[in-house]
Amino acid sequence: MPINMKSIAAQAGVSVATVSRALNRPEMVHPATREKILAIVEDLNYAPNRFAQGLSTGKTKLIALVVPTLNNSFFGQLADGCQSYLISEGYNLIIYSYEEYGHKELGIIHDIDQRMIEGLILSGSGFYLDTYQEMLNKIKIPVVLVENSPETTGISSVYIDDVAGMTMAAQYLINQGHKQIGIIAGPEKMLTTDRRIKAVRNVFKDYHLNLNEKHVIFGEYASLESGATALQKLMKNRKPPTAILAFNDILAIGALKAAIQLGLKIPKDLAIIGFDDIPMAAYYSPALSTIHSPSLDLGKHAARLLLEKLTEADAPIKKMLLPVELILRETT
Amino acid sequence: MPINMKSIAAQAGVSVATVSRALNRPEMVHPATREKILAIVEDLNYAPNRFAQGLSTGKTKLIALVVPTLNNSFFGQLADGCQSYLISEGYNLIIYSYEEYGHKELGIIHDIDQRMIEGLILSGSGFYLDTYQEMLNKIKIPVVLVENSPETTGISSVYIDDVAGMTMAAQYLINQGHKQIGIIAGPEKMLTTDRRIKAVRNVFKDYHLNLNEKHVIFGEYASLESGATALQKLMKNRKPPTAILAFNDILAIGALKAAIQLGLKIPKDLAIIGFDDIPMAAYYSPALSTIHSPSLDLGKHAARLLLEKLTEADAPIKKMLLPVELILRETT
DNA sequence: ATAAGTTCTGCAAACGGTTACACGTTTTTG
């Protein structure tokens, strides 16, 4: 015996239409009838079948989140943030992590139709500068970008204040007397990479310093190994850096490990500042100085912005900038 | 102009039924017709609407995964593993992380009906011994358990060889001459905790040693902080341990950090072995000795077992035990 | 008491597929 509207209707002695209305537009049905129906609904713990709803309304309350990988606290927290907000609003989240999934096409464009996904939250490094707009053009549903280009027009996005973060970090290091600063960046074509590196260059300019191009290493997005090899390469320079700016904590920790293995004293021989402030940063040994970014909030705000676009026809495009904080621990 | 079956049918000059058959049971339709239809389908990049399919077949190809949190590489990888396998089989995954979501009821039971979720992969610590069976009884769809009780009857499960892992670790420490071994366990009522602690007790018995009950600390599931406080408590004992077995790497790293802060030399004053071998383990400083468990595979196998149950009516209950490995690094 | 509103409810079509059944066509068989 399936518990569907029909059975509710039968029990209440009304038509399915009335049950539907009692649920969706209560003011349209007579109080007495409504009470009766709702009591039965409550009693049977009935909830409408979303598929049928989806078919008939075109609304499925399904949102997709795209992340590079879940094997990184930053995205894990981001996902948790989206999740919790969406669930509270009656939406569900499908997460696509393209590292394991295999990048090609992401298949999402396909699923958007098949699954009738209503909105998309795009995060991470997968969306490179050159293929970026092209990709977005193919998507016909509302999109919110996380940690991506504020330059992109027409799309709401939530991002953290990269520029402020990098600026603070670079200024701090320079004020500490560092002249040779190594940059361990993410992939070259990534938007965040771009933004952050420009911020560093600007600080250097302000201080009338020169950024040694050999001290800039592009690598994988967030891999411990990539951080380690970057550091090794940096230290082989004739004038090795005395401080490192890493574009995320995973890279920073990889670098930190490599530095320790090279026998460097941290922070005396080498100072390191990361980015993100993943939980592990405070617990590394030595504890990593880093830029704190509110990843959970990032997710929540992204989800909120998306739902706004979904439910309010005239929701304006918003660019939301979340503040960051420089947290000084033991690596500086 | 929506691209649905109707439009395909119109273009091919056949009925929707034939299109449906061409897609689902190709052998039933005349090769020539089939070719024609498939060509159009290909051309328009058509894919059937899953909601409509779901409504009429009852199959939605939606699987849910329950994890405590995504803010832990172990579960991140687990999720990635499930994801990649499921996607390759045409399924989609909805992830519920109950830490952020709020534990109560998990709401999943609700969503299972609403969303017509076909199968469930349950992982993690949320399912405690006492409420465990009760919870499972409420679920009417196929379930696969990850890292959970092999004692549970009637349910397929994938788990790692806790017992072998803990046994190896304990034996190793004892053979190294440690007599006072501290245990930093997860929550007391968790099934894995139970299994692992029994394994340790057995090793002690085999060696005719006594496990000091004061050396066993139960804590949160996987929190750095909980690991740190556990260690502090342990070291306050009159006879503090000279080695630590932590039930996961997060706890281990928390403990490690606390130990370093107490000025202990690792591994001379204190040896530590973790569990899971998250990527960070190798990159911690000192690198953490740990039991490697194949979290990605865990996910893939769980997903595979679930699909077997879904598609093969008589799929047998399977208990799959994945082997672990003791990896000795710098903390032993 | 009747006309004109208001409420409230039911009917039925639609959403986009799947599939049992029936029917016309072709092939096989004795």
Added chain:
DNA sequence: CAAAAACGTGTAACCGTTTGCAGAACTTAT
């Protein structure tokens, strides 16, 4: 060469909702 079997396709019911439309029942105004 007719009867039987096999094949290919269309018709229509169904899955569980939502919602425009129409009509019944009740108010209110005249």
